Amino acid sequence: MPTLTRTSTTEMEVTSIRLERDLKEKLKELSGNQGYQALIRDVLWNYVHQRSGDYAPQLSHSDIRATIAATAQQEERCALTGKIIRPQEPMLLGLTTDGVMMPLSADSFVD
Template identity: 70%
Template sequence: MHTIARTPTTDMEVTSIRLERELKEKLKEMSGNQGYQALIRDILWNYVQQKSGEWKPRFSRADIRASIAATAQQEERCVLTGQLIQSQQPMLLGLTKNGDMVPLSIESLAE
């Protein structure tokens, strides 16, 4: 996951959130050098951008190592184009350089 440039932490409001211990530990493991609070902010910003229509691509075609055909089981958004993929529509799952599987529209990898 790429870090989204945002406000310096000194200019942020302090918010308390309760997380299960296991969830917090998993976030710490996944965050690496980034820190789990920055990871949580990235996750929340990605969610807000996706749901609000302010989507911005986080990946390029060069980030995709392989793809496989799939069928969307719920509404998804292509990580390359931002195109909405409706439930039950054909799509691709792209394997990224980091080993993540991401939703891709069928047209997103066409030459």
């Protein structure tokens, strides 16, 4: 996940959100020393940046272990270049070093 600029908690607004107990426990497990509220903020900021067009690529070529040819079934955004991949366009699925599959544009490995 990209590093985000941290805002002082005194400058944040308090918002209440209801989470299932299991979800909250999983978030606590995944967040480690970061804390689950900071993790939730990171996830929400990543979503906002991706949806608003302010998307910053999350990966580099060295993060990809393998690729699989695929066809987009819905609009995707390349995790390397930020390029939009339209439905029915050829694309790649990239397996990251963390074991996550990410959408990649078909030409993302062309120099």
